[in-house]
Amino acid sequence: MLQTAKRAGDSASHKAVPHERYLEAFRWMLQTRIFEDKLASLYRGGMITGGVYIGRGQEAVSTACGLFLQKGDVLAPLIRDQAARATFGEPLLNVTRTYLGSRQGSMRGRDGNIHRGYPEAGQLAMISHLGAMIPVVVGKLLAKRMKGEEGFVGLTTIGEGGMQTGATHEGMNIAAVEKVPFVLVASNNHFAYSTPNDREFACAHLVDRARGYGYEGHQIDGTDLAACLEVIGGAVERARAGGPPQLVVAQLLRLAGHGEHDDASYVPPEMKKERWAQDCVALTEQLALKNNWLDAEALKQWRTEISAEVDKAVETAQREAAPVGSEEDWCAMSTRELVDVVGE
Amino acid sequence: MLQTAKRAGDSASHKAVPHERYLEAFRWMLQTRIFEDKLASLYRGGMITGGVYIGRGQEAVSTACGLFLQKGDVLAPLIRDQAARATFGEPLLNVTRTYLGSRQGSMRGRDGNIHRGYPEAGQLAMISHLGAMIPVVVGKLLAKRMKGEEGFVGLTTIGEGGMQTGATHEGMNIAAVEKVPFVLVASNNHFAYSTPNDREFACAHLVDRARGYGYEGHQIDGTDLAACLEVIGGAVERARAGGPPQLVVAQLLRLAGHGEHDDASYVPPEMKKERWAQDCVALTEQLALKNNWLDAEALKQWRTEISAEVDKAVETAQREAAPVGSEEDWCAMSTRELVDVVGE
Amino acid sequence: MSITYLEAIREAQAHLLREDERVFIYGQDVSGKFGGAFKATKGLAAEFPGRVLNTPISEDAMVGTAIGAAMEGMRPIVEMQFADFSSVALNQILNNAGTQYWRTNIPCPITVRLPSGGTKGSGPFHSQSMEAIYSHYPGLVVVAPATVEDAYTMLIDAVAIDDPVIYCEHKYLYYHLKADALPKDRLPIGKARIVRPGRDLSIVTYSAMVHEALAVAKQFSADGIEIEVVDLRSVKPLDTDTVLASVARTGRLLCVGESFPWGGATAEIVARVATEGFHLLDAAPARINAKDTPIPYHPNLWSEHRPNAKSIAAKARQVLAE
Amino acid sequence: MSITYLEAIREAQAHLLREDERVFIYGQDVSGKFGGAFKATKGLAAEFPGRVLNTPISEDAMVGTAIGAAMEGMRPIVEMQFADFSSVALNQILNNAGTQYWRTNIPCPITVRLPSGGTKGSGPFHSQSMEAIYSHYPGLVVVAPATVEDAYTMLIDAVAIDDPVIYCEHKYLYYHLKADALPKDRLPIGKARIVRPGRDLSIVTYSAMVHEALAVAKQFSADGIEIEVVDLRSVKPLDTDTVLASVARTGRLLCVGESFPWGGATAEIVARVATEGFHLLDAAPARINAKDTPIPYHPNLWSEHRPNAKSIAAKARQVLAE
Ligand SMILES: Cc1ncc(C[n+]2csc(CCOP(=O)(O)OP(=O)(O)O)c2C)c(N)n1
Ligand SMILES: Cc1ncc(C[n+]2csc(CCOP(=O)(O)OP(=O)(O)O)c2C)c(N)n1
């Protein structure tokens, strides 16, 4: 009944993606790269409280995760999804506000950085516990169906590490039982923090999990933007059209530390020579230039524009006031009369 | 590297099991059936505190789970595993002691019935939370390896319902990561309590989960004793010999209520006509008689012997004293000096 | 007509499904003809098609799904088969439901029904009372009705509240407690009730222990000692005012809880009275809880593990003697 | 030589691995050159091959595996990456480790290390203190060392204990606290310590809050008010005798905890003193905890969410004024 796992030929399918789409995606990737470089340098400059976690090397996958979503869809991004968040409508200013501790960020100083959500654009605020957002997306989709909405889809990302949590298992399974239009995009960046694949799982290919849940499974080279767009876009389309849940597993390498505090010295040098260990932003840029979809001048122009945008977002947030303890109402509940007056 | 899931031809393989082994297994099945019928009748007579959960219809699978284990192996049985427990060395008297509330049962009145363990024979005492015993078995096996023991294996049973818990997922995965000699035997008896398969999972075959964890997968008709012996015996042997973890999924029907309080009226009549819905004890008996491995007289003799054993175990336990609150030390810890003197 | 505590829970859910299309029920075995391990949803699936849904054995995902649905405007009621199994959903309850509104400003109106408390022969994993764990963390309302009437109105109120509510229903009361009819009035969640007035000692308790306390009060009354029994109804928020007012009348306090002794509701009540009503106390306050071991399966052990009328009476005598 | 609280934890583990072949370390990222998110196991994998094992992100299975190994005679130390993630291992900790010995007579000597407590910018899911939850259930020892010396000796003692131990190490103390050398002597687990004697008020606390209390005591001393500071060291068992003896000396009690306010250690301490040492109290006892919301990320909010020297001092003044 349900289709079994299939493997996309790694990058055999460029022709399927029109080059306008490719360029559109590339611009988001570039924005993400420039922006995250800025965040990393702010972190090194001691301007950020808490950690900075970036998606360097994962921009192609992440962009594809955001690009095919529409108003009414649900995105539950994780720590490496700046590209998906931006592509699906979170303004850079919300990010800088959160990272720089402005009270005007969507989390109001209560939660920070990668935990931010952006409900206005259908983006959930993650809790740290990996896998926990999957059933939440399922619940949103179930509710939408109960309310009679149509044509929506929900997408969650996960790392290969997060795929080993009980929450991920239960969430993936319940999505299939509820037959909701759900896409899970897993990036196997070969490490969970410092832990290599062989201490994370023992199957040959994580995409082999798909069949056991009744998902359609797809495997891609996460450094190949065209493959990402085609396969992730296709998965979103299949789910939206009423197909079974979709699992896309991308092979790639995290080209940064787990967070900016981490030098990632545990990554073996040989691994950096793998094809999937390349820099997707550089590869995409090269291909775009080579094919004359973009000329060097236009690219330079993009970089200038993006840098200006980024600088503006940073400067704006930096000028804004921080939250103030004395103005907090310290109330975790929306029903004020039910707040417990806890004996101190 | 690891072998992928394969399906055993349903019962094509009788020849592989010598008929002595078949008869040995059948006797355990028969004992289990007669014994559990007795427990059920004691329950109806109001002689048992708490529930009675029996494995009617699952005796072939459960017997095979116990039969290939040896001293030093680990068994973590669940609620339908009277046969496995008995086969692997738990005396009937321990069961009746627990069910009838004798203070001499292995749980001393502290825990009851299906939660009992029997450490003397390598049998863990389950906690109720389904899937939770899997990593405990992994830990035992890991420790045995660390201590330099060899040739051991661990086997856990699970229902198709229990396969959906996060604990099962994490436990199955960590077994494969730790490369311990582990066998998981899952009985898809088509219901978790009253919930049918279509609200439990959405994959075509649960055995398809095997590949996603790096297990070898096998599927059997759980009413076919020869298949159970061959496939489960083979899985135990493969694991013991250093093979990857093994998943065996048996198709069958629970031929009783979830517990004896449950009339199972939710089971659709059509389902009872499926081939895997037959009574494995009756099928085995028929085949044994037909093949002249056993004659009617010998069978009658077995029944008489077993009934006597069962009655004796019941009578003994019934004569024994119940635990007494005033003799309890109400201390959850083995380190007496660290007991908290809790302010009342 | 006569209605049990369990039937009141069923009726409340029927009422909610009828009156509010945002409500749905999510849990193991709640659907079909079966209607739940305790029959608390019996017949509801047929009456409300598509709104009483069986789930896989996946407590974490059940609550996670309910959270998502609640954020999307629904009012899910999650039935745990036993409170004890909510241990594997605890992360979603505490860290996701409990923090959601505070972090995002989006209300998360889920109700989690926990069949709680001890009954004969249920053992360590089918007898627990988990209110202390859920009350300790911020963001949740935790209720524990002790009467048929409260079981009914508090479940309806729980679902109406915009915040996550942990509804601890006591399995021992399911069949043991009967009322003549469904209630017309209600006391709102957050308010305690004086279920028996007295002047000599306040016993503050909740859930099944209310009835043990009442038995003790009745017994003492024969000797002219009048015990006031306060039913907290919700342990978070805890109605400190009513408790303090009672202690102001009696000067003596005994807190009774069925849960484990370290921390928990009895510690919280004693601590509040000691810190905020110290001068009201004429004698040392006291408390009594279950013993500090898992809950035993055998009835002989179980009946001594939990507080009961006998052990409460003994403790009450001590407090009165001081 | 100078050694930090974090280094003491590492050294204790090195000592344990060296002295006891039953010990192994199990957790995320503890192995390799990396040595743990906080470097508490730095270098140990190389020194003790095969005994410091990385795990998948599977807290429930990590603890389950440790339980099995412990029942088989090993002494596993499980490192949670942050205490907060133990919420998904809670079922194994409470229901399996905590009940094992009582049910089966088989000891379950696991030690679970929980990097606990707030630090600047860590937010709701990397700052929690979970001792209350683990203390509420039976069967566990719950310790929370406040000094470099205790961090060292209590971890060694924890692993030696035949029961499961929850070892709450405070992340704020990791680098902030230094000692000159590893300790020669030890106070056993289960005993509290008077860290500063006084006659006017007892502040009873544990973990990082000991240092806030000491700061307050020092400050008050300048005005001639002598505060006695009691470091509980273990919250379960809780050394009621030492606490009562201190209150007997001072007549006044303030309990301080970094955890959430409902229930928890401060409620338990106040309740014990109120019930068992009522006549020792010259004034109402008091307590101060973190606020009843998730733990905020922004430092401006975080520093007001937890108790601190300023808020403790204010409360102490109130208690002294009564
Ligand atoms: C349940 C749980 N345990 C531990 C952590 C701590 N943690 C945060 S990120 C991380 C590694 C995640 O690895 P992976 O899922 O592969 O994602 P990646 O960081 O590689 O993108 C860990 C262990 C967590 N967030 N949740
Ligand atoms: C985590 C958890 N949730 C709920 C239960 C309650 N429960 C006990 S048995 C059972 C059904 C189990 O179904 P399955 O695993 O298929 O085993 P079967 O009873 O069919 O043999 C349920 C829901 C439980 N034991 N554990």
Ligand SMILES: [Mg+2]
């Ligand atoms: Mg990864």
Ligand SMILES: [Mg+2]
């Ligand atoms: Mg089943």
